[in-house]
Amino acid sequence: MSVKKLDKKALNSWVESLVAGQKVFGVQAKGERFAFAELTDASALRLDYDVTMLPPKKYFLPQREDLLTFKRSGGHESVIECDPFVLLGVHPYDFVAIRQMDAIFEKDNDDIHYKARRNAATIVVCDVQNASENVFAGCMNGAVVEDGYDVLITGIGKDYLLDAGTEKGEALLHGVGAPDARAEDMAERSKVWEANKAALKKHELKCAPADLPKLLGSSEEHPVWAEKAEGCFSCGSCNLVCPTCYCFDVQDEIDWNMDSGRRYRCWDGCMLTNFATVTGNHNFRPKVEDRYRHRYYRKGKYIPEKIGEISCVGCGRCITACVAKIANPVEIYNRLLEGK
Amino acid sequence: MSKPRVAIFDFACCEGCQLQIVNLEEEIIDLVTLVDVVEWREAMSEQSEEYDIAIIEGSITRPQDEERLKEIRERAKILIALGACAVTGGINKLKNNFDLEDVKKCVYGKDAAMPHLDTAMTKAVGEVVKVDFVVPGCPINRAEFAVIVRSLALGKTPVLPTYPVCVECKMRENGCRFEYDEICLGPITRAGCDAPCPSAGHWCYGCRGYVDDPNVNAAKDILEKYGKTIDDLKSKMLLFNSKQEPTL
Amino acid sequence: MSQAIDINVHHVTRVEGHGNIVVRAKDGTVEKVQWQVPEAPRFFEAMVRGRTWDEIQPITCRICGICSISHSLASVRTTEAAMGIVPTEQTNKLRLLAHCSEQMQSHSLHVGYLVAPDLLGVKSVVPLVSTHLDVVKTIIRIHRVANRWSDLIAGRTTHPLTLVPGGFPIPFNENDLRELKKTIVETTVPDLKAVADVVLSVADKLPAFERPTEYISVSTPDYYSFYDGDIVSTDTDERVPTSEFERVVNEYVVPQSTAKYCKWHRDSFAVGALARFNNNADQLLPLATSIAGKFGLKKGNCNPYMNNVAQIVEMVQVCEHTLQLIDEVLTAGLKTEPRKVEVKAGTGVGCVEAPRGILFHKYTYDEKGICTGANICIPTNENHANIQKDFEALVPQFIDRGQDELTLLLEMLVRSYDPCISCSAHYLDVKFV
Amino acid sequence: MTDKCQGNGGKDIYLPEMATIKKVEPLTEMEMLFDIALDSGEELGHMPGQFAEISLPGIGEAPISISSSPTTKGMFQMGIRKVGNLTNHLHNLKPGDKVGIRGPFGTSFPVDTAMKGKDILFIAGGIGLVPLRSAIHYVLANRDDYGHVYILFGTKTPADRLYLEELEEWGSRNDITFMETVDKGDSDWKGSQGVITTLMQPATSVDPKSTVQVGMDVSGNMPGLDLVPKNTVALICGPPIMYKFVLIELKKLGVPFENVYISLERLMKCGVGKCGHCQINGLYACQDGAVMKYSDVIDVKEAI
């Protein structure tokens, strides 16, 4: 597949043509921060962003999504509809997370709601241009992706390389009248990659990510869990902003006519007090400490055991989002490495 | 099946919560199709009305209001407290932090002794009679109200979120108010409002009351990290969650 | 011909909160005419003492759920005045946008849900669904747009969030403003014209009752003001700075009311849409002017029932004004501006025109930004004395109409002064049954 | 441009099948037994120990164990305790009413494998009998495939006893040993009193002359447990608190934990391994359970 080289102007007109032709979600400024939102004006795209507040998972597992509609007078019907869309400017670590979600939602039972959205998406990954204050993707194999994307954008100096990794990506670049990248451009890209692997390490994990399951295997009684949990609000912010957290709740909603309605799912989080509470108020994880530990085990042990990859990609969002400033995974894992 | 008969009453409040019912726009027609609204404030004769559900807006600030509320309770199978004034006493309870004589003088000066200006400690509805369901918020979230009404009509117990406002705040992609050098009560306040305040750049003042087990200890430590004091926080907590007795 | 009249309307009147009408007459002699306000007092002026500057707006906007945007604006301007904070041009324009949305919310509910059914000879909106479905749909549409407009600009329709001292946090973008403009041009303005035509066709149902009184509002040379300027009156050419409002309102307490009464040059005065119109009609924008013309509404009108018509005119005015404001904001470009508050000791007054009339807040802060005293004067109070005086003039004049019609006239009179939505809503729903 | 893209054409794991209530029968004041048949006419196709998600549109969905044996054809049974929104509404249903069914889900008791040829010890606490009943029926229907069969059942009070006719039938059978106890009896209660572990005494340790009537079955016999521990498979289901004590007793009896199967309850929203609610450390109660081999979870901190 081909790699094209575009200058800023050419890139802009490419984005303009995308916006004119289809539904595009791209990174834009929201206050002093950034968020993915529908892009209607190409000039609002901010590929120089550091990190978005919510990861792009919201397009595959929306905050609230109808699963089915029903009529009490009879029958259920699946709700599966989404228009094709382009997701523009996904950082490599978020793309790694999306691929993990793919594995989760396919494993054992294929979730066609997730899959429909996933199939509808063309994902344009963009190499990080500005590191966020807490990113540590460089420690988690999340700084760079070398395959899987539909298109990869890399800024090299004043220009951009657009690399189509799939047929979908190829189609997206169709008609871009730009020259192919030359060998020295590709060398520049490798330099960007190497630089990002080194730069996206605002926190330094003192072991290989692959060692985490074993480390956690012997750390259940470590004092750090109780210590940190003391400051925890059980607010779930760390869950919600995490690109690999996917737990959800399911609820029914009835219409005013008392007949039709819908069953929907919405984001949930294992840090929330009642996440494991059953009828009769029995809570299987009653203590903050239990829930706090559970979350780190999910990232470092439980999910890895399911899909073979550490389920933290190093985006650093939880560190920023935690009001209590206690949700830094690197700090926790390093503490465990130190022993007691 | 006959339609549930609903009556709406208000006590001391801004009536903003009733307004949210009106603001359901087209849906209000659905509402009155689903239930029979047999009384909405004092407009209908006070006696002889029977109702299945009484919705109470406002706080109780005078002895005569307490009596009236008890009568309503007797005639209602289900009693719902609507909005912060009814649920927690809301803003009206700020008054409880002062001496009542002083409060009257402050507003009415030399006329403060006139009998019709009398007032008592503010109470939430639940401090006077048994409340079956609450719709918290100042004002209530009209979508949440609609969901609660529909659930009840279906015979399903509505459940309020047990998690704090931060959840909804995160879902709406806001920068945290603490980062803007403000004290936000979001981490200890019960969600369900969809975090309108932080989403519009305002700190949460806790109008929905607290989650079941607010970690105020954590709040203390955090305040230090953000260069604030526990007094700053406590003061904010008084706004919508003052107690029956002076809290200061 | 002269029968005994005994009117005792308990809590039906549509004022902010509760109000009673008591009239007793025998053999043509009026024995008692009273407008009573037995509302449970809530003591906001006492409650704000000891609160910090950033808590005052959240508290005082809760005085009234219907005009919480006006209270917020008055509050914020008061705090800014006390601390010498001067808002930026953009902030001022955005606040005005929020304020316009509240005028729309309030006026549309009042005119649409209350007055229109009365004038169309039915008891509520519900019968209109079968006879005048288009009108009902139009009214709901206007109201819904007004609420969305508040949601967008003020963060919420009731108890707004973006109206804070020192700046204006912007939860919307330029596109949202363009959308709003489009909706107003394409939907709301035509809807308003339609409603105006309907009301015009039945305008003869408005009672012919006149009582000359003093009309007070704010006024500025720049535009038809809801917001800026000095206090003006139809009785004098004097322009009183808003900071001296206490000189104008002269509050006093009467036995039948928990709310205070007001007077200036006469025993009473009126505020609200008709007062603003009577002072500022020359400044109306073209469409609003033409609507006023259609109704033959002219400066100097002293029929309180015409307040309803003045409200229709104002809705059109608000739309036209909003379109100008949006253009100005978009031309300058919407900027994220830092919020600036430098806490200082001081006393300030803030004033806006609430839908029902001129509203004043006055606070004193200490050097830590803690409020040490407040005085709040609300338009409903300002109108109470005038309602009482209208009653006193109206009852003898219409006493022959009999108990029922007289009751209705009195209720309509109160209603015309006070588009209090929560009250009108309960009235509305009673008729749903 | 706006062509709606569909999923992979696969089955929607969240979409219930319609089913009809055939019969309702109160078991106690709190529990009701439902006979349910899929409208498709197909069998549910479950194995003992599995559960299904039952739902009423607008009210919600809940995981409920299948209480009948797969050997019963044409319908399946669920024994449901009324504790909340959905279960309250289910209790109001009448024959002919519709429900939604998804499943069967989860693991099952190894009736056709590890249990074959073994002595079987069923230990049920309260409503825990509901899921075990499916396996009990299966074992009784294929009685010759198993060795000695013990059924131990404990409830809080006599009023909590379920499936009364069946209990009586089991008590009168000669090819199984059925024992029962209640935590606290009433004046009419003639049987054993005490928690369920009182039934778990080895036959030899029971003194026939003892005035404490330990381990007595309904007919007054008091056999105790005459186990060949290594050849015994134990199936346990009951409230969370019960497991701890029963397991201690099983250890004393010498039943190897590889032979012990437990069924665990957790909050479940999807039933298909996605929603995350039922996780017990790394395990999903809906996928790796609800039936689990105790030796597999003995080191799992949150399991018991």
Ligand SMILES: Cc1cc2nc3c(=O)[nH]c(=O)nc-3n(C[C@H](O)[C@H](O)[C@H](O)COP(=O)(O)OP(=O)(O)OC[C@H]3O[C@@H](n4cnc5c(N)ncnc54)[C@H](O)[C@@H]3O)c2cc1C
């Ligand atoms: C594998 C399994 C098998 C079960 N088998 C049976 C059985 O055979 N008979 C029986 O009576 N009960 C059984 N239960 C428990 C039953 O699922 C709950 O009692 C039921 O969900 C309560 O729902 P509700 O709507 O009536 O209660 P509510 O309290 O109104 O439920 C509120 C919410 O909590 C959820 N919830 C509460 N408790 C549970 C729970 N334990 N598991 C999953 N979701 C829960 C509900 O889905 C609902 O969304 C089983 C549970 C599990 C996990």
Ligand code: SF4
């Ligand atoms: S964000 Fe922080 S305070 Fe909130 S649940 Fe996570 S760790 Fe606890």
Ligand code: SF4
């Ligand atoms: S702004 Fe308030 S509600 Fe939002 S995340 Fe921060 S603390 Fe929580």
Ligand code: SF4
């Ligand atoms: S964010 Fe806080 S103050 Fe705002 S509505 Fe919600 S609970 Fe009330």
